[in-house]
Amino acid sequence: MKHSSSSVLTVCAAALVLVAADRVFAADDQAPASSTPQPFEVVVYPILVQAPIFGAEIDLPSLPGGGGGGSSEGGEQTATSGTSLNSAYMAGVTFRADRWFGEFRGDWADLGASRESPRFDFDAKARVFNVRGGVRLFDGLFATGGFRRISVRLDMTLNLPILGRDISGTTEPVFYDPMIGVEWRQRAGNWIFDANFQGGGFGVGTDVDTSAEFHAGWRVIPHTEIRLGYTFLYYKLTVADVSIGSFQRTLISSQTLHGPIVGFGIVF
Numbered sequence: 001m002k003h004s005s006s007s008v009l010t011v012c013a014a015a016l017v018l019v020a021a022d023r024v025f026a027a028d029d030q031a032p033a034s035s036t037p038q039p040f041e042v043v044v045y046p047i048l049v050q051a052p053i054f055g056a057e058i059d060l061p062s063l064p065g066g067g068g069g070g071s072s073e074g075g076e077q078t079a080t081s082g083t084s085l086n087s088a089y090m091a092g093v094t095f096r097a098d099r100w101f102g103e104f105r106g107d108w109a110d111l112g113a114s115r116e117s118p119r120f121d122f123d124a125k126a127r128v129f130n131v132r133g134g135v136r137l138f139d140g141l142f143a144t145g146g147f148r149r150i151s152v153r154l155d156m157t158l159n160l161p162i163l164g165r166d167i168s169g170t171t172e173p174v175f176y177d178p179m180i181g182v183e184w185r186q187r188a189g190n191w192i193f194d195a196n197f198q199g200g201g202f203g204v205g206t207d208v209d210t211s212a213e214f215h216a217g218w219r220v221i222p223h224t225e226i227r228l229g230y231t232f233l234y235y236k237l238t239v240a241d242v243s244i245g246s247f248q249r250t251l252i253s254s255q256t257l258h259g260p261i262v263g264f265g266i267v268f
Contacts, residue, residue: 038187040097041267043225045105048090048263050231088257092130094265101142101183102133107233109257119159119166124255127151128233132198134183142183148200148209150175150235154253167245175205175237192217192225206237208254217265225265232258 092105107128132146157168181198194215201209215229236254244251 038096038098040095043094043096043265043267045090045092045094045227045263045265048092048227048261050088050090050109050259050261088259090261090263099136100134101185103130103146105130111255111257119157121157123153123155125153126255126257130179132179132181140184140186142185144179144181144183144196144198146179148177148179148198148205150177150206150209150237152237152253152255154251167247169242169244169251171239171242171251173237173239175201177201177205177209177235179209190219192219201235206235208234208236210234215261219267223267225267227261227263227265229261230259231261232256 088107088109088111090105090107092103094104095102107126107130109124109126109128111124111126128151129149130146131148132144134142134144136142151172151174153170153172155168155170157166159166177200179198179200181196183194183196185192185194187193194217195213197210197212199210201207211231211233213229213231215227218226218228220226234254234256236252239251239253241248242251
């Protein structure tokens with residue numbers, strides 16, 4: 001599927017952020033410096049909408065041949081999906097003070113993809129819940145830590161020409177990943193710019209779990225924030241004893257979700 005709509009959204013969001021940053025920081029350089037600590041605030045994000053660019057790879061281990069003869073159908077089956085553009089939604093709340101912050105956020109993404117050779121249909125319903133906090137080290141740099149809960153329902157159907165039939169499998173694993181990372185945040189007038197990177201999993205939950213985000217928040221009117229940005233999430237997981245057809249096998253899945261994001265927040 002073509003990504004023209006996602007590309008337009010990405011370019012527009014990036015252009016708006018860059019232009020705003022240039023003008024805001026230029027004006028901020030002319031303003032007198034202030035060392036006043038930022039007041040404590042709570043920001044509720046009732047909805048953030050993402051136009052995701054999605055990719056997934058599923059590795060199905062070798063399966064016995066049909067006929068009961070114990071033959072192999074030819075080794076591991078690997079299927080890489082084409083991309084499928086679906087919507088993703090997020091909601092959360094952030095607590096911000098001068099030297100620390102806390103964040104709770106939930107992500108919901110229903111994603112699907114398919115390819116023709118070998119024929120492979122894949123649906124993923126991902127539910128991701130993030131809890132993290134950070135302490136300011138110096139200036140606008142924070143050290144962060146927390147955990148991420150990943151619950152994903154995987155439904156897949158793969159055509160195996162050698163077996164002469166389709167096989168399918170469904171699994172719904174839940175993982176809890178410890179996460180560590182860094183965040184940079186700067187406030188300039190009515191704008192707030194922040195970027196963060198997190199890494200985790202470490203085999204405790206998923207095999208690998210990484211994410212990166214960049215946002216620009218515009219306080220256009222009191223107690224309201226318009227939020228623009230770009231997010232990236234990648235994780236790889238291994239699930240044992242998945243029923244694939246009539247067989248029990250280990251499933252390895254790696255997924256990426258990234259794209260521009262837009263939403264608004266209510267500031268208290």
